[in-house]
Amino acid sequence: MTRLIASAVDPATLDVDVLVVGVHSGDDGPFLAPGAETVSTAWSDLTETLELLGAKGSAGSVSKLPSGGRVAAKLLVAVGLGEPDENGSVDDETLRRAAGVAARAAVGRESLAFALRADAELLATGAILGAYQFDGYKSDDPDRKEPVASITVAGPDAQLERAGSIAAGVTAARDWVNTPANLLRPPDLAADVERRATEAGLGVEVLDEHALTEGGYGGILAVGMGSAAKPRLVRLTWRPEGASKHVALVGKGITFDTGGISIKPANGMWDMKGDMAGAAAVAGTMLAVAALKPAVNVTAYLALAENMPSGDAYRPGDVVTIYGGKTVEVLNTDAEGRMVLADALVRAAEDEPDVLYDTATLTGGQVIALGKRTAGIMGTDEECERVRAAGEKVGEPGWPMPLPEEIKKTMESPIADIKQVSANMERSGHMLQGGIFLAKFVPEDLPWAHIDIAGPGDHSGDAYGYTVSGGTGRPVRTLVELVEEHARRD
DSSP states (O other): OOEEEEOOSOGGGOOOSEEEEEEEOOTTSOEEOTTOHHHHHHSTTHHHHHHHTTOOOOTTOEEEEEOTTSSSSSEEEEEEEEOOOTTSOOOHHHHHHHHHHHHHHTTTOSEEEEEOOSOHHHHHHHHHHHHOOOOTTOSOOTTOOOOOSEEEESSOHHHHHHHHHHHHHHHHHHHHHHSOGGGOOHHHHHHHHHHHHHHHTOEEEEEOHHHHHHHTOHHHHHHHTTSSSOOEEEEEEEOOTTOOOEEEEEEEEEEEEOOTTSOOOSTTGGGGGGTTHHHHHHHHHHHHHHHHOOSSEEEEEEEEEEEOOSTTSOOTTOEEEOTTSOEEEOSOTTOOHHHHHHHHHHHHHHTOOSEEEEEEOOOHHHHHHHTTTOEEEEESHHHHHHHHHHHHHHTOOEEEOOOOHHHHHHTOOSSSSEESSOGGGOOTTHHHHHHHHHHTTSOTTSOEEEEEOTTTTEEOSOOBTTBOSEEOOTTHHHHHHHHHHHHHOO
16 A cells, blocks of 8 residues: 655655645636645746646646656646635545545656645545555556555644555455455455454454354355355454443445346346445454554444355245344345345344444445435434434545335235335335335344445446545445544543
């Protein structure tokens, strides 16, 4: 991962390959953002030069020009910040995204420094995530350029260390989501998480298929029984001395989802390697927690399975007993995520946490309702609002959704405690059906929120801000914020 360096030295004098300045848009043309004063002094016609190059300062835009010795850096990158507010500022997410754009503009260069007066953690986080690349399986790529190796930011070491810790959790989640499914089946993912978690100082417990059978984890076993690579349930714990508060996290980890017997269309199935983004995000969150060391107990469960059709696969019409004894009438084997989550939610509640958060690439209905960038949030009202606020703070938007009574009625079963989906597989309110199902397996008195990242968990278009193509690592930063916010509560 790109190295972060804290410096109080005048950025115009730093011996780096790339120097980044911010540019605002204004009625009279672009103008430099605070932090570039010494650069402007050394390069008196910089604003005019940028304007001649067509720079307007619009958010996310970028202009490059050689320094010609005016500053120590070889190349100057001017990144757009848009129009400032009445106080001369821009919002945090604009700064994060600008830093990500700047870091990508420096690809192939060794070092970058910011001449931009802003919160060091914001710049560092955006830059590291924007510099991220995943292309580890090419045998030969002569055109490949390495991401920038070091980034210098003016600010306290503690802020950069914090940014690096959180970004490391996000990039770990991205790496897992981007790894081909043949190289990351449930036992593989469990083993890699166990290795990294142990190195980070977390407690780890892994239940294999035998322990799952003995424990009665019917949902995970049902989904995973069609695959030769058997399911796993991974439990991670952070237990700081003296902590009394307790947060539980649960992530869906379907390492590949064919849909099972209710098989998916071939077109687009390749993207189903990312159906474990929820578990990847929870594991990445726990790695960040271990580095940040908040004074709160955190317990995480990763429900890992591969949903494959075979003679041993579960079937539409089956009745499955979830951990704890509740039963589910299966109508669609492609609604597998809620099955594995049900086991993990019941088990997580047994640990008696103060609050429970789960995340999953659960429903296509989330994408239809909210698009590719806004997560769906369901659960108890107060926790839904906390998730929304945390996501807004860190730049991972989400929106609370209802759990309507009329949809609950369509999921009543004559032979089991609940149907897996609405009767006759009614598609309306599909995202809401997922939330209603999960709520059945969470105690009514336990504060809880479910975060559906079916769209936000993966990005397939051109890079924007600090988001590159592939796994996004969402909602690691939201979950870290929620854990730390809980630690701060009275």
